[in-house]
Amino acid sequence: METTSTPTHCPYCALQCGMNITPLPQGGVEVTERADFPVNRGALCGKGRTAPAVLSSAVRLTSPLVRSGGRLVPASWEAALDLIAERLGTVRERYGPDALGVFGGGGLTNEKAYTLGKFARVVLGTSQIDYNGRFCMSSAAAAGTKAFGLDRGLPFPLEDVPRTGCVILVGSNLAETMPPSLRFFSELRDNGGTLIVVDPRRTRTAEQADLHLAPRPGTDLALALGLLHLVVAEGRTDEAYIRERTSGWAEARAAAMAHWPEYVERITGVSVPQLREAVRLFCEPESAMVLTARGPEQQAKGTDTVGAWINLCLATGRAGRPLSGYGCLTGQGNGQGGREHGQKADQLPGYRKLDDPAARRHVAGVWGVDPDSLPGPGRSAYELLDALGTDIRTLLLMGSNPVVSAPRAAHVEERLRSLDFLAVADVVLSETAELADVVLPVTQWAEETGTTTSLEGRVLLRRQAVAPPPEVHSDLHVLHELAVRLGVEKGFPTDPEEVFEELRRASAGGPADYSGITYRRLAEENGVFWPCPSVPDAAAEDGEDAVLDALPDDPAQDAGTSVHPGTPRLFLDRFATADGRARFVPVTHRASAEEPDAEYPLLLTTGRVVSQYQSGAQTRRVAELNAAAPGPFVELHPRLAARLGAAEGDPLAVVSRRGRAVAPARITTAIRPDTVFMPFHWPGEGRANTLTNPALDPTSRMPEFKTCAVRVEAVRPG
């Protein structure tokens, strides 16, 4: 490899901060500032800064492992791949293709997510594929699609935030989860705009707010409806906008009017004067935004909840206009792209639907298979994990660690153990990989090239900067080798650019159209926002065939042709619905799947801390991050602590209907007295997901990570 520094992007969250990777003369690499990427302008959080630690052979997998005599022992790639192919083939023959499960991840590059979806449908012929993005933003995606006809995390770049009048940030702790993005929100306040944060905890993000609303977990739906009620009652609706750009207002209005402020105060615990203040701050400026993250989304009513916040935007004319709109802060590095290109149970590349005959024809054409050979939609992530060991007998898992991150994790772990065969491709020996029959060591971010799509809908090129260890190969190599062994010689290239060229064609004419994007453009333009058809407006004017015809065979040829600039801002002229109007949804508040009772009198909510990432598989291997965030804890209010007789650091048992977790007390007035909070980054005794409720949203099939009923007990020594 060259010794110069390579501009690339962080392996972790959806902000996809730009960074330079510079090899060091003594070996290893260093992360240095990359100021030309506008989202972070060089700034990185601790996780991004220390990401090279996970490149070290000391903490990662460096050889395939195969279970033998109950233990995982090193094996050759040949042996490991042969074994996987043999087991998948045998089980398929005996039980049919749907006995083969596949589970992907929103951290996988677009090329990997695309290939994994194609592998499941074309090579295995299974419908049983889904991914961890179902645990992440699926409710916002469902609500966005319903309302706007299209789901892209943010419909505008983050650089619009400082220039709007007011932002309501609902259930996002971005000061800890996307630290460099906090700059946009401080600039908003410097410019005279206001920030409202909705979070049951006074987080570091809430501390920046002009107004902090602290509802009971699971009541954001009532809160949004109460605000909309006040908007109507105070005559603050934008009637001309509602008339010209929306449909369904009468029903949505009637539903909202049933949510009187006093009623909403009783449900949420947010006082009527605070509700009125929020409405005033949101409605007075010319423009405003609502941004949601996992707080309101990870609920069994997350789709309706996001729908209610979108209704608030629509009723006040704050969507599809400059500096106004609703957006979802996506989570994983490729949380956006990962949900567009076919690893989701109901989906084909380009954000097409698997049950749409035209979509099947188009994608089958690109893949060179009969459309009828493509299976139909499968189960959602939790339902798939729950079915392991029953009708699903084998699982191929890439890019997720559900033993730590899935709801009702003890049950999921038991399901994983009951499989006939589990194969895991990972960078490290995660808690889930520890259960596998075969573990494949794969390359990671700085060791491979690929594209990701950030929370802004900006497609980015993550470049290879260093060579991987000798016995480590990419996920694309794994899928290619398995395809060949299972009888599909062609169609699974290992070169990411070749995969991307095919993805362009597969996505052409679809909602997430990447056909005008090339690796060269991504490198030259520092990312391109989708949709980006191959020729300007071809999709709209001539339909899909014209788009396909217009695609150059050789990416190098499109230099001189007129190119589509990409779409940083969506919906300014029309929404992506058939009639161009945004749709209100008539939603009504309902209780959480589990409300407190005499036996389980408190609410548990879960989330993140700044120095650990997700299941912790990667960040728990970095000394500096472990020093900053060494283990799980239970955050609780002093009044609750006093009732339990617990002091700071005392072990507390948190008990739900699913199980019991033990972690030290962290006492703070920053949380409501009726609620406890646990981060979910650790396995073992303090695993938060031992407790969480897998109740699913009926539309998005998103589990209710953000609220369940628990009791808390002091753990007496001896």
Ligand SMILES: Nc1nc2c(c(=O)[nH]1)N[C@H]1C(S)=C(S)[C@@H](COP(=O)(O)OP(=O)(O)OC[C@H]3O[C@@H](n4cnc5c(=O)[nH]c(N)nc54)[C@H](O)[C@@H]3O)O[C@H]1N2
């Ligand atoms: N450090 C770090 N950063 C990350 C990640 C990480 O694991 N660690 N993961 C990345 C990923 S994949 C994601 S999805 C994002 C997530 O980013 P965020 O959504 O910001 O993260 P969370 O901590 O899960 O939840 C945010 C807040 O929701 C609040 N909350 C809990 N219950 C409710 C509720 O009922 N209503 C409301 N309104 N709020 C509630 C919590 O108190 C918490 O402060 O972060 C990304 N960035």
Ligand SMILES: Nc1nc2c(c(=O)[nH]1)N[C@H]1C(S)=C(S)[C@@H](COP(=O)(O)OP(=O)(O)OC[C@H]3O[C@@H](n4cnc5c(=O)[nH]c(N)nc54)[C@H](O)[C@@H]3O)O[C@H]1N2
């Ligand atoms: N209680 C509770 N639970 C939650 C949440 C919550 O808020 N509360 N949040 C949920 C959310 S939003 C999310 S996104 C999930 C995430 O939870 P997980 O899906 O467990 O996410 P990660 O820990 O990022 O797991 C990624 C795994 O893939 C590996 N990996 C990284 N890059 C690659 C690659 O390129 N190829 C392969 N093959 N492997 C790779 C990593 O080493 C790691 O083992 O957790 C969910 N779980």
Ligand code: SF4
């Ligand atoms: S904020 Fe996200 S993308 Fe940026 S350095 Fe931290 S983890 Fe990486």
Ligand SMILES: [Mo]
């Ligand atoms: Mo996520």
